[in-house]
Amino acid sequence: MPELPEVEIVKQSLQKAAKFKKINRVLVNNRNLRFKIDNKFENNIKNKRITEVKRFAKFLIIKLDKKNFLLIHFGMSGTLHIIRKNQKKYHTNLSFYHSQELPKKHNHIEFVFSNFKLIYNDPRRFGFMRYFSNYIKLKNYLNKYGPEPLSKNFNISYLKKNISKREKNIKNILIDQYIVSGIGNIYASEILFYCKINPQKKGSELKVKSFERIIKFSKYVLNRAILKGGSSIKNFKNIELKSGYYQNEFKVYGKDNQQCSNAKCKFKVKKVFISNRSTFYCKNCQK
């Protein structure tokens, strides 16, 4: 589900709600997430205090007492919900589904604090959690991924080195976490629209001008999405507060057969499948 901006929003709200709070108990209702939750998981986490909440790409990183870390990836359908004591309804800030009540199914993991619970829900179970006993191990795990688009390492020389020899299309390059990490299927289409690059174009066909645009608009789109509270493409009837309005600014994603948002362009947005994933673009504006 969430790409970089959505995980950033979860990070921010979790920071507010749970920083310095102690996890008294951990309940695992279903160990079969993307990777099996091992039997030591509960003991590794419980009775520790959250000292910091961070994010790398689409990973939520929860720093615990004793310099331990809990890494959470939300996959396609993972969400975190907070339920406060004596409160049936729950806070929607951590959720991108914006349902009003806690889902009845797929509440796989619960973190119990003194005044509230954090519940990890994930219907498709493509998400996962992993415990790291120290920073080095966490770092080694994350090292295999490419830089975030928001980082200084995502620059012209990096793109020249890592894209210009690639024979695969730029859309697939942008969602390849080993090249650049944090961009997913929605934002890839959005970014390429701003860049005026056809998603099917090969990395090796791109010129420096295109690299400059990719760097500029990756940052622009992701930062703007964070500012708007991320994107919620399901159940947004009940959106409240600042959560999830970026879908209102989509230029191409989900807009097949609709007029191109460029006022001077008469073409319609086209939907194609690239490696089985839906991709949206304007063939007139994106060359």
Add this chain to the structure above:
DNA sequence: AAGAGGCCCTGATAGC
């Protein structure tokens, strides 16, 4: 070594 494709899952919706 890089790239394409399959697969892991459930749920919502479209179409008959």
Add this chain to the structure above:
DNA sequence: TGCTATCAGGGCCTCT
């Protein structure tokens, strides 16, 4: 109504 097919914000593994 009830069936089936398709698609969904991801990423790992295997094969070529």
